[in-house]
Amino acid sequence: MPNDAIVITDDEYLFLLDGQYNGRIITADENGKPFLADKPELDINAARFELLSRLPAWETAERAAGIDHAGRRWLTTPEALQDIRDSLLAGMVPGGVWVDAAREVIPMTLGELQTLWTACVERGAAIYQRRLELEAQIAQMDREQLASFMPSWPEEIVG
Secondary structure, three states, rough: OOOOOOOOOHHHHHHHHHHHHHHOEEEEEOOEEEEOOOOOOOHHHHHHHHHOHHHHHHHHHHHHHHEEEEEEOOOOOOOHHHHHHHHHOOOOHHHEEOOOOOOOOEOOOOOHHHHHHHHHHHHHHHHHHHHHHHHHHHOOOOOOOOOOOOOOOOOHHHO
16 A cells, blocks of 8 residues: 555545545545545536437437337347348348237238338437437527436427
8 A cells, every 4th residue: 555545434435435426426535545536517518519429329229129120120220220121122021920028929011121121210310310409409409408417308299
């Protein structure tokens, strides 16, 4: 242990970790003793930038979340979309079946696969459009709105 190390109890250590987990920071006083402090408030532009930096992950998760189409849930992971593209390019549905998100084997024609692909493309476009809307909203938000913001869909779309 370094000579200048400050010894704390297990309870103090757990208290500090709990505070850090709940959004505070661990810092030290003039004697080096650790304590919890509130995170310094970001200026509004930094807060906007931080929120904007979360949108790509939101978009990726939305794109991979699947799609409801023709009474079934379908995978929309990059791999699943590539499989659809490959089949459409080949002009065939292997074995005349496709597998849905529940791993059920479903009879599928090339035309039905094309409509599934169209639905996936429309969903991808809607996700990208929503991301652009979120970016525009973030640019106009005040500090309080930024603090409570979570990327989502409007209520009329969700509910």
